[in-house]
Amino acid sequence: MFEARLTKGELIKKVIEALKDLVTEANFDISATGIQLQAMDSSHVSLCALQMKAEGFDHFRCDRSMPLGINLSSMSKVLKCCNKDDIVTLKAEDDGDSINFMFESKDQDKISDFELKLMDIDSEHFGIPDTDYKATVTMSASEFTRICNDLSILGETVAISVGKDGVRFSVSGEMGTGNMTVRDNTSSDTKEADRVEIDMEEPVNLNFALRYLKSFAKAAPLTDRVSLCLSRDVPLLVKYEIPEFGSLSYYLAPKIDD
Amino acid sequence: KQSQSKISRFFAAG
Secondary structure, three states, X not given: OEEEEEOOOHHHHHHHHOOOOOOOEEEEEEEOOEEEEEEEOOOOOEEEEEEEEHHHXXXXXXXXXXXXXXXXXXXXXXXXXXXXXXXXXXEEOOOOOEEEEEEEOOOOOOEEEEEEEOXXXXXXXXXXXXXXOOEEEEEEHHHHHHHHHHHOOOXXXXXXXXXXXXXXXXXXXXXXXEEEEEXXXXXXXXXXXXXXXXXXXXXXXXXXXXXXXXXXXXXXXXXXXXXXXXXOOOOEEEEEEEOXXXXXXXXXXXXXXX | OEEEOOHXXXXXXX
């Protein structure tokens, strides 16, 4: 028996909104420690890794570890019926072929339940190595969204370079070119939300497809901050930590010289 | 000229 109850049900809704553009169906691996998901986009360019800790839920019970294969677009449709302040309960039997969603309004005056059929999904699992990244930038999640959306007007590929002057996002396309540089401002009186922290061991310059970054940026409603971790010739890690709940990480393969 | 690499190139299947 699996049962998880979350007062801040909206978090589940936001997590699915942040995944469904990239992943159509995925296994939610449930165990006594929580819920994990790892899935690639259909082009196998990026990898999403979700972790939701059991302690992050108001109630969490999982008697047997198992994968719950779910179509994310169906799940997103069901979650449209969940209101902002609703309490969400997820339930599945050990040998069942469905997952149950229950949405309760805060005042307990409306209760909805939905059942979704589970799917058998053959998913490839990757071992993600612990990487000692050469540069880490932590900034406002909404500011990162803004940069990705604004720069995509000009081109498809962004060059991200971290140097002593800050982190520069550059795009060039048929219309022209654009650069946005964000500087470390931890020494000034910047308010917490707008802080930019740049931790650089050595300069890094890598190219990435903007459309994936724009999809990753859909996770911004989950939290205030995002971290970008870069090293030469390895995937970019874009990590959204969700306080007391878990994290949503995205890995994006760089563009490489032929 | 640049091309898009795949994520499996970097992570071992496990």
